[in-house]
Amino acid sequence: xxxxxxxxxxxxxxxxxxxxxxxxxxxxxxxxxxxxxxxxxxxxxxxxxxxxxxxxxxxxxxxxxxxxxxxxxxxxxxxxxxxxxxxxxxxxxxxxxxxxxxxxxxxxxxxxxxxxxxxxxxxxxxxxxxxxxxxxxxxxxxxxxxxxxxxxxxxxxxxxxxxxxxxxxxxxxxxxxxxxxxxxxxxxxxxxxxxxxxxxxxxxxxxxxxxxxxxxxxxxxxx
Amino acid sequence: xxxxxxxxxxxxxxxxxxxxxxxxxxxxxxxxxxxxxxxxxxxxxxxxxxxxxxxxxxxxxxxxxxxxxxxxxxxxxxxxxxxxxxxxxxxxxxxxxxxxxxxxxxxxxxxxxxxxxxxxxxxxxxxxxxxxxxxxxxxxxxxxxxxxxxxxxxxxxxxxxxxxxxxxxxxxxxxxxxxxxxxxxxxxxxxxxxxxxxxxxxxxxxxxxxxxxxxxxxxxxxx
Numbered sequence: 279x280x281x282x283x284x285x286x287x288x289x290x291x292x293x294x295x296x297x298x299x300x301x302x303x304x305x306x307x308x309x310x311x312x313x314x315x316x317x318x319x320x321x322x323x324x325x326x327x328x329x330x331x332x333x334x335x336x337x338x339x340x341x342x343x344x345x346x347x348x349x350x351x352x353x354x355x356x357x358x359x360x361x362x363x364x365x366x367x368x369x370x371x372x373x374x375x376x377x378x379x380x381x382x383x384x385x386x387x388x389x390x391x392x393x394x395x396x397x398x399x400x401x402x403x404x405x406x407x408x409x410x411x412x413x414x415x416x417x418x419x420x421x422x423x424x425x426x427x428x429x430x431x432x433x434x435x436x437x438x439x440x441x442x443x444x445x446x447x448x449x450x451x452x453x454x455x456x457x458x459x460x461x462x463x464x465x466x467x468x469x470x471x472x473x474x475x476x477x478x479x480x481x482x483x484x485x486x487x488x489x490x491x492x493x494x495x496x497x498x499x500x501x
Numbered sequence: 502x503x504x505x506x507x508x509x510x511x512x513x514x515x516x517x518x519x520x521x522x523x524x525x526x527x528x529x530x531x532x533x534x535x536x537x538x539x540x541x542x543x544x545x546x547x548x549x550x551x552x553x554x555x556x557x558x559x560x561x562x563x564x565x566x567x568x569x570x571x572x573x574x575x576x577x578x579x580x581x582x583x584x585x586x587x588x589x590x591x592x593x594x595x596x597x598x599x600x601x602x603x604x605x606x607x608x609x610x611x612x613x614x615x616x617x618x619x620x621x622x623x624x625x626x627x628x629x630x631x632x633x634x635x636x637x638x639x640x641x642x643x644x645x646x647x648x649x650x651x652x653x654x655x656x657x658x659x660x661x662x663x664x665x666x667x668x669x670x671x672x673x674x675x676x677x678x679x680x681x682x683x684x685x686x687x688x689x690x691x692x693x694x695x696x697x698x699x700x701x702x703x704x705x706x707x708x709x710x711x712x713x714x715x716x717x718x719x720x721x722x723x724x
Contacts, residue, residue: 309622310622311618311619311621311622312536313535313536314622388621391618391674392618394674394677394678395534395614395615395618395677396534397678398534398611398677398678399532399533399534399537404678407678408678408679411678434691434694434695437687437688437690437691437692438691438695440684440688441668441688441691441692441695443671444668444671444672444675444688445664445667445668445671446671447671447674447675448666448667448668448669448670448671448672448673448674449667449671450671451614451617451670451671451674452667452670454617454618454621455617455620455621455627455630455631455634456631461663464660465660465663465664465667467660468657468660468661468664469660469661469664471657472657472661472695472699475699476695476698
């Protein structure tokens with residue numbers, strides 16, 4: 279009994295310590311960027327000894343990758359929780375699209391951006407980041423498909439989901455140079471309308487109604 | 502006469518030297534990132550003495566901002582030149598959108614990305630980068646409107662142009678972690694179809710035809 283009750287608080291303390299280290303890392307990535315983030319600064323901010331920090335995360339890369347993965351998971355869960363507050367019916371597409379826009383304008387996106395850009399010129403870091411990036415990409419895609427109730431078997435539907443996610447990624451990048459919330463919301467309001475209209479038509483690719491469709495490019499993927 | 506003919510080659514040599522410095526800077530930003538780029542490395546690669554380099558660009562920030570501005574202008578001119586090769590008629594929207602996609606996947610985008618991300622946590626650099634970024638943004642927007650022959654007075658049209666540019670920015674960012682050309686082209690093919698259909702309808706915001714429009718959000722900006 280004594281061993282067991284002693285172990286639980288110890289595990290709890292370890293978990294809390296790892297969490298403080300990861301949160302401090304994300305804060306520093308946002309405030310000072312990848313090159314301005316050091317393990318010494320992280321230990322200081324988290325109130326964790328250098329020894330303990332090195333025990334849990336032996337290198338800066340290990341710490342940064344774990345921190346961004348951890349926070350991305352938390353934000354993913356928050357995103358899924360927010361789903362329950364989304365309206366059904368007419369306003370849903372816009373609510374989903376704006377939620378994704380806010381998600382990609384959050385500090386976690388900024389921290390991940392620092393990591394991606396650093397990984398671009400650092401092969402060891404890239405090896406650790408690429409699988410995380412792929413997994414997060416797949417999960418966000420899946421979540422978006424579910425939230426919007428999209429049938430990906432329809433030609434063009436999958437590409438429109440991908441475009442939505444690349445659009446919010448681009449808006450997230452623009453937002454890092456200055457608060458861009460008003461512009462973002464206006465753009466996403468229009469995109470939600472366009473997306474909804476595109477996905478509601480009899481077929482996704484066949485949207486032209488102002489004039490007859492003559493483009494061969496536009497017919498390549500039609501059923 | 503002698504003075505005048507001597508001055509022209511001197512000006513020519515100065516111009517060529519500045520150009521070599523700026524090109525070496527962009528190459529190093531792409532290969533090593535902002536933090537891995539030093540004025541010493543730039544001088545070496547450009548084959549320019551440290552003294553001459555410091556005379557033209559006294560700081561790393563001055564050099565990097567000038568280099569990205571210069572290359573962005575060159576790429577802007579290239580983009581405008583490419584316009585003459587664009588088809589008229591049905592395939593034009595896709596050709597424009599794919600051209601923008603390629604533009605944002607180029608090394609100049611990567612160099613600019615390094616600069617933006619560094620500027621995010623460096624107020625002095627941000628002060629130099631922000632006006633450049635705004636000017637480039639305005640010019641690219643204007644060019645896209647012209648190329649697609651868009652009437653921005655139509656509600657929603659301006660937002661769809663902005664969305665197109667934020668989409669290619671997001672795709673450009675995705676491309677920095679690995680060649681993403683196939684996925685990009687597929688997404689942009691669908692985007693071009695959707696954009697064309699949206700801009701050809703009687704009004705941009707009124708796209709729903711699968712069911713009656715009941716969303717109040719979707720009607721906020723309607724005329």
